[in-house]
Amino acid sequence: MNPTSSPQEAINSPIVSSAQTSNIMNPLRPVIGSYSTPVRVTGLNKWEGLILEVDDELMIAELTPLGHVGPTVVADFETHLLGEDAQIVTPGDVFYLTVRTVRDSTGYPSKTEHLRLRRLGVWTEDDVARLNAQAQARLDEIEDLFG
Structure with a gap:
């Protein structure tokens, strides 16, 4: 392809590859598999x-x-x-x-x-009891550290 050729002439030329065609049609679009950087x-x-x-x-x-x-x-x-x-x-x-x-x-x-x-969901009595037990266990550990 001659450097002074138009993009349309380059597309119609039999020696232009599909990769060259895509860059001629959109020079900012990278060619897949080329040196382009990913997003x-x-x-x-x-x-x-x-x-x-x-x-x-x-x-x-x-x-x-x-x-x-x-x-x-x-x-x-x-x-x-x-x-x-x-x-x-x-x-x-x-x-x-x-x-x-x-x-x-x-x-x-x-x-x-x-x-x-944020979706909180529905807490059951078992959930509340389990969380209270965990909180009490942590409180007991803290009291043991300072007690």
């Missing part, structure tokens, strides 16, 4: 959110960092980010926010976020 997650932060106020389109939440140092902040979120759970969310509910920094094969970062409503 990488380069950052991950998590927060626990306590919903303070909610309406049909917006919720206000207090966010506390999980697994990293940072201030507790108050932020607004669109309720649709909770998916179908947006219909049942009420003040006092807890959710988890995960934010990832992703670098694509070109090296440019982008952010993704995921909100998930």
